[in-house]
Amino acid sequence: MQIFKLENMIRGWFVGNFEPSVLKSKDVEVGVKEYQKGDYEQKHHHKIATEITAIIRGRVKMNGIEYQKGDIIVIEPNEATDFEALEDTISVVVKMPCVLDDKYLGEAK
Numbered sequence: 001m002q003i004f005k006l007e008n009m010i011r012g013w014f015v016g017n018f019e020p021s022v023l024k025s026k027d028v029e030v031g032v033k034e035y036q037k038g039d040y041e042q043k044h045h046h047k048i049a050t051e052i053t054a055i056i057r058g059r060v061k062m063n064g065i066e067y068q069k070g071d072i073i074v075i076e077p078n079e080a081t082d083f084e085a086l087e088d089t090i091s092v093v094v095k096m097p098c099v100l101d102d103k104y105l106g107e108a109k
Helices: none
Strands: 013-015 029-035 040-045 050-057 059-062 065-068 072-075 081-085 089-096
Touching: 050 059, 059 089
Parallel strands: none
Antiparallel strands: 013 029, 029 089, 040 081, 050 072, 050 089, 059 065, 059 081
16 A cells, blocks of 8 residues: 655646656546635636546636536536636546646637
């Protein structure tokens, strides 16, 4: 059995084709993301990856729609969204496949 600490991972990402990583994979990346109320990520999209966000705790707004604990949001490639934490929030994010540098600001063209 191996033991890892989430605090030693970069921004909560612990599975994927990067270091440090608990499991190296080009197929998927997984992260536990923690946000403080008011944290904001501007609108962006992925050209290749599908992103799945599960809200574990808290409340967020994406594209003007509020989501809360228990909601799972699937964002397809070229579908843009912003992200605002309306409360302190914990989410689990899965991206498939793991493609480094696949984050583009703004709407897809």
